[in-house]
Amino acid sequence: MQTGIAEKGDTLRLAYAQYLTIVKYKAFTQVTVRNPWDSTRVLHTYLLVDKRKPLPRVLPQGTVVRIPLERMLVYSAVHCGLFDELGMVEAVRGVCDLPYIRLEKIHQCVAEGKVTDVGSSMSPNIERVIALRPDGILLSPFENGSYGRIEKLGVPLIECADYMETSALGRAEWMRFYGMLIGKEYESDSLFTKVEYAYQALRHVADETEEKPVVLAELKQGSAWYVPGGKSVTGQMYADAGACYAFGTIAENGSVPLSFETVFDRARHADYWLIKYNQMHDKTYAELERDYRPYAGFDAFRKRRIYGCNTAKVLYYEETPFHPERLLKDLIAVFHPNLFPNYEMRYFTPLSE
Numbered sequence: 280m281q282t283g284i285a286e287k288g289d290t291l292r293l294a295y296a297q298y299l300t301i302v303k304y305k306a307f308t309q310v311t312v313r314n315p316w317d318s319t320r321v322l323h324t325y326l327l328v329d330k331r332k333p334l335p336r337v338l339p340q341g342t343v344v345r346i347p348l349e350r351m352l353v354y355s356a357v358h359c360g361l362f363d364e365l366g367m368v369e370a371v372r373g374v375c376d377l378p379y380i381r382l383e384k385i386h387q388c389v390a391e392g393k394v395t396d397v398g399s400s401m402s403p404n405i406e407r408v409i410a411l412r413p414d415g416i417l418l419s420p421f422e423n424g425s426y427g428r429i430e431k432l433g434v435p436l437i438e439c440a441d442y443m444e445t446s447a448l449g450r451a452e453w454m455r456f457y458g459m460l461i462g463k464e465y466e467s468d469s470l471f472t473k474v475e476y477a478y479q480a481l482r483h484v485a486d487e488t489e490e491k492p493v494v495l496a497e498l499k500q501g502s503a504w505y506v507p508g509g510k511s512v513t514g515q516m517y518a519d520a521g522a523c524y525a526f527g528t529i530a531e532n533g534s535v536p537l538s539f540e541t542v543f544d545r546a547r548h549a550d551y552w553l554i555k556y557n558q559m560h561d562k563t564y565a566e567l568e569r570d571y572r573p574y575a576g577f578d579a580f581r582k583r584r585i586y587g588c589n590t591a592k593v594l595y596y597e598e599t600p601f602h603p604e605r606l607l608k609d610l611i612a613v614f615h616p617n618l619f620p621n622y623e624m625r626y627f628t629p630l631s632e
Contacts, residue, residue: 294475295449298322298440299456306335310456315443316422323438327459344415344435347462352413354400356380358439360597361454364470367461369393373411375400381597403429415460445532447512447519447603448475454601477604478519484618485521485611492550492614494522495542495579499571503536516603520610525549539573551613552579553627555588555595562587563631586613586627595626 288302288309298318300311307328314322324341328334334343352373353359359382362368368384373395380386388394395411397403400418405428408416413434418426420438430436437460441453451474458467494517496507507513508531509524517524525546529535556562564583568575579585588595599606609626612619 291455293452293455295446296441296444296452297446297449298443299453301456301459306332307338308459309339309341310459312438312440315420315440322420322440323436325435325437342435344437344460346460348415348460350412350414351461352397352403352408352411352416352434354416354418355439356382356597357600358417358457359385360594361457361601362461364601365454365458365461365463365466367463370461373397373408373413375403381594402427405429408432441600445510445512445515447516447607448478450512451475451478451601451603474602474604478607481604481607481611482519485519485607485615488521488615488618490615491521491523493525493546493548494614495525495546495549495552495577496554498554498556499539499542502538504539504542505534505536506542508532508535512603516607516610520607520614522551522610522614543573543576547576548578550579550584552577552585553588553610553613554585555590557591558589559591561589561592561628561631565632567630583629585630587630588626588628593626599626 286304288304291301291303293299293301298313298315302309307326310325310327312322314320326338326341326343327346328343330345330347349370350372351370353371354375356379359368359371359374359380362371363382363384371385371394374380374385375397376399377389377396385394389396395407397407397411408429409432415435415437416429417437417439419442420440426436441450444450452471454467454471458464496513497505506526506529509527509529510532511534514524514527518527554562564580564585567580567585574580590596605625608619608622609624612622612624613627
């Protein structure tokens with residue numbers, strides 16, 4: 280495309296998202312995604328142009344996306360759920376990793392032949408993708424990663440880097456971009472405003488608490504215990520929920536592998552312990568001790584203050600990226616049970632014996 284846009288665009292104010300910039304011009308909207316692994320570089324630039332209008336003769340450099348998208352191939356269940364909430368699940372015409380998608384509407388549409396299952400996101404069936412004729416492919420980028428033959432189809436690749444944001448509201452704010460893609464800008468803006476208000480109101484409630492209990496997270500995996508870094512979304516949410524995270528001083532925004540001895544030394548006396556797992560039945564204290572006997576040495580184990588989230592039964596990964604306020608309320612209810620005495624937790628429940 281030619282360069283040299285003379286008109287001045289209006290930059291959309293994004294309060295939390297660090298890797299997203301949106302500038303509106305008269306004939307198109309420019310969306311810039313910064314590289315999460317090198318913030319001095321641009322990962323991708325998109326030029327959103329209304330498909331009902333002629334393509335402008337002069338456009339800056341970038342990938343043209345004719346919106347609204349109506350035949351999307353979506354790699355992630357998280358984004359399928361958002362499009363369903365925005366009332367446009369019918370725009371999802373292809374999916375990857377169907378066994379991991381818990382949205383009943385998607386499975387029904389696959390059974391009816393309205394949605395195509397293109398197989399694994401690591402190696403999608405290229406013939407099915409071509410037959411699908413998608414007008415946009417939404418996928419998650421990885422550092423120095425490539426997308427194989429998908430890149431050569433001439434279909435806009437929407438790199439969904441929202442999962443790399445370092446705050447809960449930063450990730451949720453990406454719904455404003457995704458809403459633009461499907462012609463639901465007003466609805467997505469309205470939804471985000473509600474999410475933001477609810478989250479900040481809950482955070483304010485937690486801020487007023489004097490007691491800040493210490494929290495430990497996750498379980499040992501093989502030889503390492505991967506703990507969320509202090510700058511991760513999880514680490515920051517513990518702080519927003521009025522807790523003191525045992526590994527909050529680790530200045531990382533991802534997970535950090537530690538030895539069991541290091542975790543035990545630092546978090547042995549933690550007041551609460553939150554775990555996530557995926558299995559048919561809910562974990563118990565007896566099972567946890569069978570899994571790894573030294574777990575019983577933590578104060579949270581002895582005092583029966585472990586809360587589990589069984590992701591095989593609840594929509595934790597599907598809901599919380601764009602509804603962090605739901606998770607925050609759960610966390611506050613764990614750390615400060617007197618604040619919401621009649622609240623029924625959505626994701627976490629106390630472990631039984």
